[in-house]
Amino acid sequence: MSADNLKASDSIDFESMKASINFDNFLSAGAIDTKAQALLRPNPKLEHALTNSAAKGLPPISVLPLAGQYLSILTKLIGAKTVLEIGTLGGYSSIRFAEAGAKVTSVEMNPKHHEVAVENVQGLDVEVILGSALEVLPKLAEEGRKFDLVFIDADWDHHWEYFDWAVKLTRPNGCVYLDDVIPPLFKSGKVEDEAASVFTKIGQDERVEATLVPLVVTHPLIPTPVFNGYVLARVKE
Numbered sequence: 599m600s601a602d603n604l605k606a607s608d609s610i611d612f613e614s615m616k617a618s619i620n621f622d623n624f625l626s627a628g629a630i631d632t633k634a635q636a637l638l639r640p641n642p643k644l645e646h647a648l649t650n651s652a653a654k655g656l657p658p659i660s661v662l663p664l665a666g667q668y669l670s671i672l673t674k675l676i677g678a679k680t681v682l683e684i685g686t687l688g689g690y691s692s693i694r695f696a697e698a699g700a701k702v703t704s705v706e707m708n709p710k711h712h713e714v715a716v717e718n719v720q721g722l723d724v725e726v727i728l729g730s731a732l733e734v735l736p737k738l739a740e741e742g743r744k745f746d747l748v749f750i751d752a753d754w755d756h757h758w759e760y761f762d763w764a765v766k767l768t769r770p771n772g773c774v775y776l777d778d779v780i781p782p783l784f785k786s787g788k789v790e791d792e793a794a795s796v797f798t799k800i801g802q803d804e805r806v807e808a809t810l811v812p813l814v815v816t817h818p819l820i821p822t823p824v825f826n827g828y829v830l831a832r833v834k835e
């Protein structure tokens with residue numbers, strides 16, 4: 599469908615909409631992102647976490663500030679008091695959840711990342727468990743642990759396995775946030791059936807209702823806008 603196929607209506611600013619339907623608009627993603635930074639407030643704990651993580655040689659792959667703000671808002675909106683995070687890195691997103699009022703349990707397999715995260719989350723209600731997620735999550739389930747929100751942000755090869763455990767570990771009407779679901783679809787260079795299977799599996803999972811939230815994101819270290827997205831699932835009662 600081209601922009602010209604769209605019908606004008608009294609309630610829609612059709613000219614603006616037409617102007618916004620242009621593939622080249624993606625080239626402005628960086629400028630829009632820069633403007634949107636105005637939504638953020640200074641946060642010394644987060645700034646310290648980034649500086650300390652960089653000084654200790656951790657990769658700059660924590661959630662971006664606006665995404666962190668989103669996680670904070672989501673935590674508050676659903677009144678999450680307990681958050682499970684898979685993939686801690688230096689604890690940037692853990693800090694977001696904790697400052698939003700949740701007790702955070704975060705799982706990290708890399709000892710160096712674990713050590714830096716423990717430094718960065720000092721003073722907050724964050725437990726960083728050192729271990730591989732597929733070993734730690736069954737133990738948490740055995741202990742009968744349940745969380746209000748599970749945030750999955752580790753490697754991309756085990757999305758379904760993490761999601762499956764996350765659902766088991768989420769209380770009824772809690773939610774699972776599975777990050778970075780778009781880039782793995784391009785792993786083989788094209789979006790093929792088998793790569794889409796995480797959507798198929800989640801779609802067939804009667805324990806949840808879920809949706810894809812697609813995003814265009816910009817990262818200071820990546821020259822082009824990135825097509826990314828996450829799955830947000832509600833665990834049924």
Ligand SMILES: C[S@@+](CC[C@H](N)C(=O)[O-])C[C@H]1O[C@@H](n2cnc3c(N)ncnc32)[C@H](O)[C@@H]1O
Pocket residue numbers: 659660661684685686687688689690691692705706707708711729730731732751752753
């Ligand atoms: C993208 S980073 C997490 C970023 C963090 N959530 C943030 O926003 O600050 C991914 C982290 O997951 C960890 N990781 C990867 N595979 C893992 C696994 N199987 N179990 C636990 N942690 C894992 C990596 O070592 C890395 O620190």
